[in-house]
Amino acid sequence: MFILVESIRAALNSINAHRFRAFLTSLGIIVGVASIIALVCVIQGLSGSVTRLFQGLGTNNLAITSFTSNEKQLSGQFARLNPEDLNLIREKVGGISAITPVLISVANASSMSALSYSSKKGYSRVLGTTYTYQKLSQMVPVHGRFLTDSDNRTRRRVAVVGEEVRQKMGMPANPVGEYIEINGEWVKIVGLMEPKGDAFGVSQDDYVLLPYDTMQSLIGNQNQSDIQILLTVEDLTAAGEIRQRITRLLRASHKLEDNQEDDFKIQSPEQLLSSFSDFINAITYFTIGMVSISLLVGGIGIMNIMLVSVNERTREIGICKAIGAKRHHILLQFLLEALILCLLGGLIGILLGYGIGTAAAHAMNFPLSGVPAWAIGLAFGFVSVVGVVFGMLPAAKAANLDPIVALRYE
Template identity: 55%
Template sequence: MFSLIESFRSAISSVRAHGFRSFLTTLGIIIGVSSTIAVVSVIQGLSYSINQQFEGFGSNSISVRSFTPRSERLKGKIARITPQDVERIREGVEGVEHITPTLGSNVGGTSSIKYKGIEAFGQVAGSTYTYQAVQNIDIKHGRFLSYSDNQTRRKVVVIGEKLREDLSLPKNPIGEYIFFAGEWLKVIGLAEPKGSFFGFSQDNFAVVPYSTMQSLNGNLLEPDIFVQLQLKNLDNLEQIKGKIKRILRKEHRLKPGEDDDFKIETPEQLTSGISDVISMLTIVLGGIVSISLIVGGIGIMNIMLVSVTERTREIGICKAIGAKRHHILLQFLIEAVVLSLLGGIIGILLGYGLGMLASASIPNFPPANVPLWAVGIAFGFSAGVGVLFGILPAAKAANLDPIEALRYE
């Protein structure tokens, strides 16, 4: 233990005695660790933000959407989930608490909305009262859609804060009328703002009753409906998914062996796919920037070899007064590890700052998030670099002949 403590004391003294040289030695480690931490913090911040977005869907939900296989797209065919499909699912699937169909406007994408001569564009969807819980919408003024709104095809609408601003509506727009698809819609609710995500506003939307959207769309185009189902019991998940699949394949008249023209997914499947992509991206980018750690390790080995040469007579004196081979080996090895760890600590702090700066400089980008495993890996890798590239100089010092070392000029 005494030998270990003395080796640490000697290593710290050597680092302090050659402060500028020690800084230049650890610079490669600092750059490598800070780059790695910065990249990981930005990507993990993105991953955390995406997972937060999907939390509102709930773990007991299933989403059903249309999907056109490549072979069918080449033939000009487009798959759709129709109102008949929704009714068949509603009638034929047990264990579902409620079904939330969402129907877009015929024009697709963003739609034109007007108010007193001002025109704005936003996402307009038709859905039911359950849409509020599914999309995690809080109401700032007024109320959300009700069951009776859908039953009576009321021409009412709930809007987001961004759409309100674009139309120059009052801060409390309840009771105002906006013009969409040839009809006047009464504003009955204003949603709490959610902000932007990847540069896209989450508040530039309008929601009307599902039946109202059907009448607004008319018969110009067969609708494509996105469906979400909340389950009563999560234990029946696979059974319900299988039942939905059988119903849709029958409704779409798909033959055995033909690919499904729909997707049945859970929030876990969606987040799992995104997490796999982000994990791969983290590994690839982290591996690329960590190459500089190897360069930093080579720099440490080079300086340690120089240090062995400079201290040859000191090593000879130590051996002459009884120092063992392992004492010399430990002294130089610990010095290399101390240099690496100092570079690692500075790199972690600098990398976190760079990650926060990068996230803040990108408009509407999620804040950086540094997981503990990234800090542990960076710290451990720094120590590993010190051991790996310090062992050769330490071994050279330990193997010096004391007589030759004392005669060294």
């Protein structure tokens, strides 16, 4: 223990005697660790943002959308879901507590519709849906009300808007009673929904909701419309069975052969979150692997400087051996010096990386999260290995010096 303590003290004294050189030596380690920690901070914030987004969708919800393969798209064939599919699911599938269609305005390729209010003009997503959509999407009115069944049955020209639409169109704080023009048609605003903020840098409050039948009457050509179907299952444990029943019904309705793939997709928030998590993990591991190359470069820099240090301290090594220092004493002293340099660089890199990652997450409106323990453990573990591996050669060279030759060294 005495030898270990003395070796650490000698290593710290050597580092303190050449502070600036020690900093430059550890710079590669600092940059590598800071990059890893900053990356992990941003990814953790992104993951938290996505998790919060999907939690707001409800774990019992299922979304059914049309799906067309690339080959069929190139040949001009496009799959569609229509009101008959909605009615079929509503009548034939039990265990569903709520179901609603969502019809997207197809004014242009980006699914954005032209809006006009007073002298302001803009674009937004315009959706046609029913009163059930409020329960499925967990929307809460700030002013006014949501769409009602009566609005839908009478094809009333009313709408509810998100906070982003209110702001960019210059509407008053309470826009209820105002009129807005959508693709040349005027509708009355009856509700303003509570804001949900951004997700992936995209606003979740940039939308206008119309009654479903009103939307159909406005866009016309109902047979060509493609709807989405949202539903909530009563029992989460029965979700798998309900998915299978819906799949069989839609395949039969669309007259698909056994060898043909589904022309629709059934997804739940949990599935989307799981797929996203797998994607994020793969990106994290790949990026960390790439960034770790800088740690290897930093290790090579430490080895070079330690070799220079051995040459500078050759006479010192000779004196130590002459007064009784063993080979393993010299080996331990230089190995600990390389290891301490790496660990100090790792500590500085963690602090610097956390600051950079926090600032980046804040700039992208991701929720702030601390550095996970596995990231800190990975950083310190990797730099420790680098310190031992790249410090071994200089330490072995110092330990193998002949004391007589070392004392004669100029």
